[in-house]
Amino acid sequence: MSTQDAQAPASSSTTAQQQHQQQDASGRQPSSASSAAAQLTGAKVELRKVLRSFSDFPIPGIEFVDIMPLFANPAAHNTLVDALELQIQQAFPGGRPDVIVGLDARGFLFGPGLALRLGVGFAAVRKKGKLPGPCVTAEYLKEYGADFFQMQEDAVKPGQKVLIVDDIIATGGSAKAAAELVKQLKGDVTGFLFILEIPGLNGRDKLEGAPVSILMDDN
Template sequence: MDFKDYIRVIPDFPQAGISFKDITTLLKNGEAYRKSIEELKVMVSDLKIDVIAGPEARGFVVGAPLAYALGVGFAPIRKSGKLPYETIEVGYDLEYGKDRLAMHTDAIEKGQNVLIADDLLATGGTIATSINLIRQLGGNVVGAAFMIELADLNGRSKLDGIDVFTLMKYE
């Protein structure tokens, strides 16, 4: 299946010059969504994974079904102030501002192998921050899985050499 057939490309969103890759058209197609998760499962099946972590919000729609398919737990990574229990937080820079990500202090146990899952790898800032959080909790990041990679933005370079798995690459 060519998953790119299910991606809507929106020019000049959220700002001029950006070519936004919209996964909602893939998500609304049950067969394409199911097959994308199945394919990601195959890609990471050789890894020893104890838990999948996914940054909000689209990391939830990739990470949670992938965790289910693999029979492992899911740990949400949220924006600051969104989690109800004790958290750790890390700040990071965005293209046009700053943000903070948080995880519950008990989301990852020391020594657990963690796969990060998200819809898109662009500049790598969100995923690098996620790696930082997981490592602070004592987790071992064994890889990162994405539906889409925007290769020209070189996000892999920020991911500290971890293995990256993607269904689709855009140059």
């Protein structure tokens, strides 16, 4: 990727944050749906310019897409959060969640910022043994065996609407485990949101019962 491609995009002239600030008491946006869709399309174009690809990483035959440049510059980071907010408005018509749940570890990079933008709480899903206090646990399968995710018991209250976020969906196993944790806490999983998807692994098939949205793939 050239130096020019790696530069951060400028934020949209009318950002999702500005739209959020302009909402009336009913939550309706004064801008049209077509305008929001155009802003989202433009933001995706700018974000793609910042992503980098590395061949044969972490193993031969894999083309790895690096999202870290999105966080290296505040303009790129802000454009990402703009795009994620617009994606939520477009893909999840049921309304904004009460809690954003981010997966260990790259879901922590943008999940808290997105929650702050939406004015909702953030809760972390972590590997077993990393969180203090009473926790709920769910198992998921990795390439070389089983692993475990945990959430603190007070991270989600019964009946709260939860959106689960992570950087990439591959097999879908970790996101499914996160959903199981939310259900143990009697939360309502209203959707899954990812920045990227690894094609051919059919990860979406494991995530039944709630819509799945991919920022950089969905139209």
